[in-house]
Amino acid sequence: MELSERKLKILRAIISSYIQEGEAVGSRTISKKHNMGISSATVRNEMSDLEELGYLIQPHTSAGRVPTDKAYRLYVNGLMKSTSVGKYSEQINRILQEEINEMNSFIKNSARILSNFTHYTSFAMTPQLKESKLKHIQLVPVSDKKILLVIVTENNIIKNVVFNMSSSIPQDQLNRISNLLTAKLSGVKLSMLNRELKNEIMHEIYSIRESFDEKLDELMVLLMNTANQYEKVELYYNGLTNILNYPEYSDTNKAKELLSFVEDKESFTKALLNVEGKDLSILIGKENEFEQIKECSIVTATYKLNGIIIGKVGLIGPTRMDYKNVISMIKSLSFNINKLINENYTDIKRSETDG
Amino acid sequence: MELSERKLKILRAIISSYIQEGEAVGSRTISKKHNMGISSATVRNEMSDLEELGYLIQPHTSAGRVPTDKAYRLYVNGLMKSTSVGKYSEQINRILQEEINEMNSFIKNSARILSNFTHYTSFAMTPQLKESKLKHIQLVPVSDKKILLVIVTENNIIKNVVFNMSSSIPQDQLNRISNLLTAKLSGVKLSMLNRELKNEIMHEIYSIRESFDEKLDELMVLLMNTANQYEKVELYYNGLTNILNYPEYSDTNKAKELLSFVEDKESFTKALLNVEGKDLSILIGKENEFEQIKECSIVTATYKLNGIIIGKVGLIGPTRMDYKNVISMIKSLSFNINKLINENYTDIKRSETDG
């Protein structure tokens, strides 16, 4: 059944009001404050219909009405006035620039911006790199038997891993091995590292016959074994306590339940990875998979590198979320993230000085 | 005025009970449950004295009594049965080992252990390195004009900074510069980097006359300018929401006030740095400097490298904290942190292969 123009108008008014005030909306409020030129009785009739259709519920008989998840869904799908990329775009761009040099700081900064501007709890995932290609490998001596492996991807993203070797390798050999590995592995995807590639490369390398074979072998094993670590995604939050601003969570137990869920990075990351990778995804209330967040909405945006999604930013708040503002904000943010990432972390032809 | 043996016994019983239950303790409870062989009336007389002496207060006339900060101070200073290094020491050691290779992960892990074992909110500061000496410097090409600077200190701690250069430097030159910088700067304290040292070193280097002077100059300026960044301390939390378990914070506003304070890493770090650097420091209630935590206790332990304090771990909770357990736990933890750090991150004679 299609909703009449008037029903839509009333529904929108109710949703707006509820998002603002957080209290059940009565017919009189709508009739008066939103100058509909319609009496409260008429509004009541319409509201009664809207309730029957599943867009509204009454907390109790003599309360006003509250929008359902279905109503919010309708709202974000088009009922709210569509939002352009927000007015804060330039400001966001400026703040993002401040931490552009290092990817993780950049992402951390993104989360901070989002919660500062929206007053919800924000989060940001660092890039997944399994599809990234290696560009440069550098081994750095740390201590006698510890070696730092620095990986630079073609996206200019940097990863560190420390290895424990069974015996020490002198500096000049480390440099030679670094050059060798860079030459052999550059252009190879991180996700390919842990395959039979190792044997193949070892074969090639053995044919050159260097004097540090057995060490190189051990090194390769370690390198391959820890390859899956590079996929490890970090999650940053900001504004966890913002949740406590909303009357929905004035009950400590409710607040605790939600905060504990969010604070547990592992399960929350899992939940986020499950979210479909659309440019902008909005999950409202019971659309969420996990019980603890079925009264929340999660808005996430992706960021891409060369067209491939590598991470997500977003925020979580009560279903009564200021979607309009939030969406405008998150669009601005992800627009700027994408722009800056692709300016600063994009694939570049390998420098001729390599190898 | 000295407290009589009996007064001390009663006070200890009250504190224990209040730490356990979180509710004002009455004379009857003490007389009965702690089998003192003393009537409640006698206990009342003693409690009245203790109140006059500032060890107890009554929330209201007909409530039992609650220990004051002064009472907790007495308690931790010796009233509670002294704690040995706890029984979980081995378990802690095992868990710490899992993330031993990289300092920041190690510290993050420490915070996790602390909150998991105590159910309070824990925190851990990453090492301050201004007193650390450089051991190795490696420049790694990232993109055309971006260079990664990897610093390894004599403590085997690794720091990364990405620079933007005005022009590109080929790989082989980067290696030569790296070697040069390692040779010139190893043994130098990080805190010395931003001084006139630069000019001195440049002087020396100029005398060697390489072909890339102006780039090196730029690089040195960047390196020196960002030197203060190496001191930047990171703060990790764990179990933020544990605070919500305690009835003291069943009021959302109180919880929010505290959580916001703790969540603000900058000001909280500042607060922590102000704490005197004893092996074990306990700040009870109003002993804390900041208004927002004057109803909390903060227990911190330091960790050292070669006898120098480089960081802190600790936890925050209501003044009604289970000091006995907490102190035992944190002693175990810091003991193991110190042990492992000094095994894995201790100064080592520079390898002969350097330079």
Place this chain on the structure above:
DNA sequence: CTTAGCACTCATTAAGGGAGAGTGCTAACA
């Protein structure tokens, strides 16, 4: 010095009773 006894205090809880917000329904009106 200790303790039994007792009056007193005060938080907590439950019950009762407006007040107010909002509804549903009906009947009249355009």
Place this chain on the structure above:
DNA sequence: TGTTAGCACTCTCCCTTAATGAGTGCTAAG
């Protein structure tokens, strides 16, 4: 047929009142 005024009804919220009970301080006797 849709709209609206009117009204009874419902239910929450808040205030008051009263009962309960935990715990105290004081006194007087042991």
